Amino acid sequence: MTGAESLMRSLELEGVKTLFGYPGGAIIPVYDALYDHHDTLNHILVRHEQGAVHAAQGFARVSGEVGVAIVTSGPGATNTVTGVADAMIDSTPLVVICGQTGAAQLGTDAFQEVDVVGMTQPISKWNYQIRRAEDVAWAVSRAFYIARSGRPGPVVLDFARNAQVGEVDFEPARVDFIRSYVPAPKPDAEAVAEAARLINNAVKPLVLVGQGVELAGAQQELRELLEKAQIPAGCTLLGLSALPTGHPLNKGMLGMHGNLGPNVMTNQCDVLIAIGMRFDDRVTGNLKTYARQAKVIHFDIDPSEFNKLVHADCKVLGDCRETLRALLPLIKPNTHQSWVDGFAPYAEQEYNKVIRGAIHPEGGPLLMGEVVRAVSEATQHQAVLVTDVGQNQMFAARYFQFSQPRSIVTSGGCGTMGFGLPAAIGATFGAPGRTVCLFVGDGGLQMTLQELGTIMEQQAPVKIILLNNNYLGNVRQWQTMFWNHRYSFTPMMNPDYELIAKAYGIPARTAVERPDLAAAIDEMLGTDGPFLLQCAVREEDDVLPMTPPGANVDEMLLEIQ
Amino acid sequence: MSTPQLYTILVYSENIAGILNQITAVFTRRQVNIESLNVSASSTPGVHKYTITCFCTLEMVKMLKAQIEKRIDVLQARYFTDEDIFILESSLLKISTPAMLDNPEVCQIVRHHGGRIVEVNPTYSAVEKTGRTEEILSLYEDLNRLGVVRQFARSGRICITRGTREQLDDYLAEREREHSAGAQE
Numbered sequence A: 001m002t003g004a005e006s007l008m009r010s011l012e013l014e015g016v017k018t019l020f021g022y023p024g025g026a027i028i029p030v031y032d033a034l035y036d037h038h039d040t041l042n043h044i045l046v047r048h049e050q051g052a053v054h055a056a057q058g059f060a061r062v063s064g065e066v067g068v069a070i071v072t073s074g075p076g077a078t079n080t081v082t083g084v085a086d087a088m089i090d091s092t093p094l095v096v097i098c099g100q101t102g103a104a105q106l107g108t109d110a111f112q113e114v115d116v117v118g119m120t121q122p123i124s125k126w127n128y129q130i131r132r133a134e135d136v137a138w139a140v141s142r143a144f145y146i147a148r149s150g151r152p153g154p155v156v157l158d159f160a161r162n163a164q165v166g167e168v169d170f171e172p173a174r175v176d177f178i179r180s181y182v183p184a185p186k187p188d189a190e191a192v193a194e195a196a197r198l199i200n201n202a203v204k205p206l207v208l209v210g211q212g213v214e215l216a217g218a219q220q221e222l223r224e225l226l227e228k229a230q231i232p233a234g235c236t237l238l239g240l241s242a243l244p245t246g247h248p249l250n251k252g253m254l255g256m257h258g259n260l261g262p263n264v265m266t267n268q269c270d271v272l273i274a275i276g277m278r279f280d281d282r283v284t285g286n287l288k289t290y291a292r293q294a295k296v297i298h299f300d301i302d303p304s305e306f307n308k309l310v311h312a313d314c315k316v317l318g319d320c321r322e323t324l325r326a327l328l329p330l331i332k333p334n335t336h337q338s339w340v341d342g343f344a345p346y347a348e349q350e351y352n353k354v355i356r357g358a359i360h361p362e363g364g365p366l367l368m369g370e371v372v373r374a375v376s377e378a379t380q381h382q383a384v385l386v387t388d389v390g391q392n393q394m395f396a397a398r399y400f401q402f403s404q405p406r407s408i409v410t411s412g413g414c415g416t417m418g419f420g421l422p423a424a425i426g427a428t429f430g431a432p433g434r435t436v437c438l439f440v441g442d443g444g445l446q447m448t449l450q451e452l453g454t455i456m457e458q459q460a461p462v463k464i465i466l467l468n469n470n471y472l473g474n475v476r477q478w479q480t481m482f483w484n485h486r487y488s489f490t491p492m493m494n495p496d497y498e499l500i501a502k503a504y505g506i507p508a509r510t511a512v513e514r515p516d517l518a519a520a521i522d523e524m525l526g527t528d529g530p531f532l533l534q535c536a537v538r539e540e541d542d543v544l545p546m547t548p549p550g551a552n553v554d555e556m557l558l559e560i561q
Numbered sequence B: 001m002s003t004p005q006l007y008t009i010l011v012y013s014e015n016i017a018g019i020l021n022q023i024t025a026v027f028t029r030r031q032v033n034i035e036s037l038n039v040s041a042s043s044t045p046g047v048h049k050y051t052i053t054c055f056c057t058l059e060m061v062k063m064l065k066a067q068i069e070k071r072i073d074v075l076q077a078r079y080f081t082d083e084d085i086f087i088l089e090s091s092l093l094k095i096s097t098p099a100m101l102d103n104p105e106v107c108q109i110v111r112h113h114g115g116r117i118v119e120v121n122p123t124y125s126a127v128e129k130t131g132r133t134e135e136i137l138s139l140y141e142d143l144n145r146l147g148v149v150r151q152f153a154r155s156g157r158i159c160i161t162r163g164t165r166e167q168l169d170d171y172l173a174e175r176e177r178e179h180s181a182g183a184q185e
Helices: A003-013 A025-037 A049-063 A081-089 A116-123 A133-148 A161-165 A189-201 A211-216 A219-229 A237-242 A260-266 A320-330 A337-341 A344-359 A368-378 A391-399 A420-430 A442-447 A449-458 A473-482 A497-503 A514-526 B019-029 B058-069 B097-102 B105-112 B133-145 B167-184
Strands: A018-021 A042-045 A067-071 A094-100 A126-130 A154-160 A205-209 A233-235 A250-253 A271-275 A295-300 A314-317 A384-387 A436-441 A462-468 A508-511 A531-536 B005-014 B034-041 B047-056 B074-080 B085-096 B116-120 B124-131 B149-154 B158-161
Touching: A003 A025, A003 A133, A003 A161, A018 A049, A018 A420, A025 A067, A025 A094, A025 A161, A042 A420, A042 A449, A049 A067, A049 A081, A049 A094, A049 A420, A049 A449, A081 A094, A081 A116, A081 A154, A094 A133, A094 A161, A116 A126, A116 A154, A116 B019, A126 A133, A133 A154, A133 A161, A154 A161, A189 A271, A189 A295, A189 A314, A189 A320, A205 A219, A205 A260, A211 A219, A211 A237, A211 A320, A219 A320, A233 A237, A233 A260, A250 A260, A260 A344, A295 A320, A314 A320, A344 A368, A344 A391, A368 A391, A368 A436, A368 A462, A368 A514, A384 A391, A384 A420, A391 A436, A391 A462, A391 A473, A420 A436, A420 A442, A420 A449, A420 A462, A436 A442, A442 A449, A442 A462, A449 A497, A462 A514, A497 A508, A497 A531, A508 A514, A514 A531, B005 B019, B005 B058, B005 B158, B019 B034, B019 B047, B019 B058, B019 B074, B047 B058, B058 B074, B074 B167, B085 B097, B085 B133, B097 B105, B097 B124, B105 B116, B105 B133, B124 B133, B133 B149
Parallel strands: A018 A042, A018 A067, A067 A094, A094 A154, A126 A154, A205 A233, A205 A271, A233 A250, A271 A295, A295 A314, A384 A436, A436 A462, A462 A531, A508 A531
Antiparallel strands: B005 B047, B005 B074, B034 B047, B085 B124, B085 B149, B085 B158, B116 B124
């Protein structure tokens, strides 16, 4: 059989059922092979290669499986670069397969040839150029093994055309060992014991929950730890759904636009227990003053995260489900009553100064926060939240509530505008039984607007909530706060989004007045398939509270002077 | 933060194209200059050895090690200070033969520094000197002061460790043990 057919068999062996892609000259042999695998491989034709990768990311984030994207060489491959970088920083398992010019033409500036391996080297977990049909089975198996094991990440396969058409006797490959790669080191009993000792002696412990908890499937172990020793927790943006929002020990989101309590208490705790998180600057603020009073315990699967930004007094290397399981029997029950109670005044202060006004405004235009909370409530907090990037993302993260794991899909480390719409499409395929709600701004929606075509063709049931403020709102907020109200290219003239939705056959409605919001949400959720709900929100709204960039984590602004 | 000093980082990788690029990219991202670099096959078949020197802090060299080892096809990265290793660098100097004959000091300096004259012809002579960086530089500076050096070439550092255990072999054996144990499960 051909190398292309060999790819199909290899994908099937890896359990792939859904792929996102876009054909082109250098990948035609693969698409030709795909033509005969309709029954097993559901290929979703996107409208731009960036959409393919973001859709694969959305699919992977909600399902826990490897997302797969197939594109052609040259511009097809370069269009995936943003998504690959995004998946790398957010630890999302992907296999991106790019066509490539034939091996004989490599390096000659052939038509649609780019150095994909060189270009994606620093932003992928692994990449490989397949130059011979007989390497397909091995390379694909190795790619999936690397993408999904350890700290997950994107793998790029650069598939030379001659290897696609070359003949080979297919022999299935199963890579489950690479001697130079230790995906999940075995827990070190001494490190676990030291962590337990620090936690048992802590008077004011605080847990920071990262996406590592979701990736390891350690949600239950996390809850047991928190409940056994009554330790309050804050969640990173990507870790928000690892612990139900309503859990009494969940004290909210960490970081720049997170909740007051967990941020302030980071600089008051005596033991800081970071689980599967990487101390992003959006979480820590000023590192020089960050948690300096605390002993830091860091649970991570990636040894290069230790001491990268915050010194760890105790490093617990390994898959956090395993390390937490080893830790739990050593943890002594505790109450930490006064410490846990100490969060309440901050929550109350934040509620009175920020939250009440954001979700229950007394007048004026619709606010982003109230739309988010209303949608969350209308879905009984059961939906998958997908966001774009900017104010829509921060309001969604703050006011959407979660009751199930793997329920937030957002571009965290990379902050990729345009991520939301295609990622939401992917999420509908990755979690077919669940409602998928996308919150997106008028800026980000237009960055990948073409994917409405994919939604139309697939009838992908994305509930698109467009928070339209006629601004690039997050940059506008920074211009207000730090750049003397000089709104340099942030006001934006918008098209008629209802007409656009209509052109794609997607039902749409616009909510302008507060009394109309609930009915509009009901219509959106009551409509089978996709829906665009445009909310005309206040133009100059600000996400608060806020730790200004570089400020101390406990110095959050509750209002803008 | 400790004070910057010279570290020698030994990296072992599978013999796959593109690893050097991956390793040097780690230095680029952390804004650390590579002082010298030597790449060759190691004594273990199929394993390549990279000897890299750089000035940085202890914290930074630990970070570099971790980020290099994170690359899938890198087997091991370790860092050393000069006390931990036997070091060798080699150099070649091209010297004008007439100038050398005019000035007896040239040959005295070469002998004094333990250099070897490996080629003499009417126009130029070649001097070879192996040793540590400072020894090589010292010879070069002494000769250069006389204005006789036409060309000067220095290799990257090579070194062997002083430890009694061969840590790469231990690592490979351990990985093979884990693999066969895993296969039996």
